[in-house]
Amino acid sequence: MLRRICTNAVYIGKRAYEEDGKEVLVKGDWPAIVDEELFWKARNLLADPSRKTTRPGRAKYLLAFFGTCDVCGAYLARLGGREVNRYRCNGPKGCVTIRMDWTDMFIGHLVCQRLAKKDIFELLTKHDDTKKDLAIELEKLRASYQEALDMMESEEISLRAFSVKEKKLLPRIAELEETLRPVTIPKVLEDLTRDARGNLATIRTRWMALDIPAQRDVLRTLFKSIRIRKTKTLGQHKTDEQIEYMLRERIAFEWVNE
Numbered sequence: 001m002l003r004r005i006c007t008n009a010v011y012i013g014k015r016a017y018e019e020d021g022k023e024v025l026v027k028g029d030w031p032a033i034v035d036e037e038l039f040w041k042a043r044n045l046l047a048d049p050s051r052k053t054t055r056p057g058r059a060k061y062l063l064a065f066f067g068t069c070d071v072c073g074a075y076l077a078r079l080g081g082r083e084v085n086r087y088r089c090n091g092p093k094g095c096v097t098i099r100m101d102w103t104d105m106f107i108g109h110l111v112c113q114r115l116a117k118k119d120i121f122e123l124l125t126k127h128d129d130t131k132k133d134l135a136i137e138l139e140k141l142r143a144s145y146q147e148a149l150d151m152m153e154s155e156e157i158s159l160r161a162f163s164v165k166e167k168k169l170l171p172r173i174a175e176l177e178e179t180l181r182p183v184t185i186p187k188v189l190e191d192l193t194r195d196a197r198g199n200l201a202t203i204r205t206r207w208m209a210l211d212i213p214a215q216r217d218v219l220r221t222l223f224k225s226i227r228i229r230k231t232k233t234l235g236q237h238k239t240d241e242q243i244e245y246m247l248r249e250r251i252a253f254e255w256v257n258e
């Protein structure tokens, strides 16, 4: 029932019809009864593959396809096949690699310190309403992208047709995501800080207890970017001090709203 309401364009005052096999929305002559931004959000949520019970592709690594390579801008991916996992630039050059356990630990420190700030929620929620139209556009584009993906998977369109569409959609999606800061605080973030009164140890314990998908939600809310720089210091990092120094040198980041 919820699904039917949420995916029916009538509720945002629009009429859907089909043109060349595509769904086209035009303004209907009735008033919208639900908020348009919410409508697209719900529609994307319901189409989200992670909602399926098997949860394919559930994130296993904290920074994979979130953090980027500082050299070429490609996402980081996991580099396996060694005694310890590493993150590796997923671009053609594989510009950088860095130990995963150390990097995740370092990011965890940053997160907990940030959440121990008293005004963290005010900081995160400041935004202006002029971004509303952009938010609607973003949700629409995400819906089109998901639709194209679904059509390719069910072989209604070719891989080639999908790539064309993807090339058109993704840059704008990325641009809008950059412009639109998160304005809602995920529940997990509230759980981390509730009654902690800035106590770092409490926040830290809770952070460690979270699974990776939940930790990634927190990162998405807090960070504008996390980038891995090329190594400057060659050789072994043995002591804690050496490791920390190396991580400070190599991990660049930007907070949201700062």
Ligand SMILES: [Zn+2]
Residues within 6 Å of the ligand: 069, 070, 071, 072, 073, 074, 089, 090, 091, 093, 094, 095, 096
């Ligand atoms: Zn790279």
